[in-house]
Amino acid sequence: MQRQRFIIRTIGVATAVALAATACGPQKAESTGSASSAPSSPVAGASPEASPSDNKPGDASPSASPSASASPSASPSPTVKAIMANGDESEQVRELQARLKQLKLMTVAPTGFYGSKTTAAVKTFQSKHSLTASGAVDEASWKKIQSLSKKPTADELRPPTVNEVDAPDPRCMTGRVMCISKESRTLAWMIDGKVVSTMDVRFGSENTPTREGEFKVDRKEKDWVSTLYHTPMPYAMFFSGGQAVHYSADFAARGYAGASHGCVNVRDKGKLSTLFGQVQVGDKVVVYW
The missing domain is CATH 2.40.440.10 (L,D-transpeptidase catalytic domain-like)
Structure with a gap:
């Protein structure tokens, strides 16, 4: 425990010195860092390990009959994963923003960061095309966005204006x-x-x-x-x-x-x-x- 405290104090001093320097x-x-290479995390509650059917009362009951648990209606529904969502930062997000700008759903230049403006633009697109308006980009939304826009040019991705x-x-x-x-x-x-x-x-x-x-x-x-x-x-x-x-x-x-x-x-x-x-x-x- 004393060793851990010593390490924490040492890190704190180093951080303070770094902040004071010009x-x-x-x-x-x-530097796109790990955010551009690591896969985007799914929307909260949408991990493959936990689907809505994981908490069915029948699954938790020790007296549930085999035929009930094997019923086709009790099978887990597929989980929809987000490819990009609020808080992500990557080159794919930059491409998304450039495509949304082509579709007149964004006015700001692409930044590569998925924030409130991107979330709002995605929701608008999803509502317009009868997709789940979550504000996060899943596979269906991404394919639809790609089909209605063209591959962004270098200037569209990083505009000089x-x-x-x-x-x-x-x-x-x-x-x-x-x-x-x-x-x-x-x-x-x-x-x-x-x-x-x-x-x-x-x-x-x-x-x-x-x-x-x-x-x-x-x-x-x-x-x-x-x-x-x-x-x-x-x-x-x-x-x-x-x-x-x-x-x-x-x-x-x-x-x-x-x-x-x-x-x-x-x-x-x-x-x-x-x-x-x-x-x-x-x-x-x-x-x-």
Whole structure:
């Protein structure tokens, strides 16, 4: 028990040190992590080990006759598995989003993350085509979506154009806020509930995620270089330890083919320069899905 406590304390100290460092810098390649290679989990309650018929009173009764348990009407109904569902993140989800955009059911650019907008679009599609409107994509829904759309192009999967701004989080509706949506991959600079400017952003990989929550800008650095990765971080506005909103030349060059080490990357240097001049230390930062 003492050894376990020592290990936990050691991990806690290491984590605190990591959060205090200015750790941002571009990753060499986009990290899709295990989320893109591992099979998507089924919808809750839909595991193959437990079907609705598993809890039939007849099965639990020791006096049940063999003929009753062998009745054709008592056989388990097949379980419908979800191929993609809320919370998943993969290249297949990105393709799904691009196809839904072709079908005019989504307006935001594909992100690869299955969130509330994707769930709503899938539900609409399923209802329209007399499918079970669960919001999760099963085999029947996926085949129908594929049959009514074409294979997305590279530009459709990762469009070079500006992303459409997501609906602001309620925490963004008062005061001066950098309102940052992971789902739409946008930053909206808002003052008293009104959007002043918007820009595309990029986040950390699965192994170095951008933290979510409500923060405050604690310092600004017009010219800064990462102390861990030795990469430039112009117009850096730090909000959570070493994580900051800053311009990224790598993001400007490679787009979403890369990722940061946790920072919020901006690719439009002109827009960020203007924002840097407007944001003050103490202004709010909200990062949300």
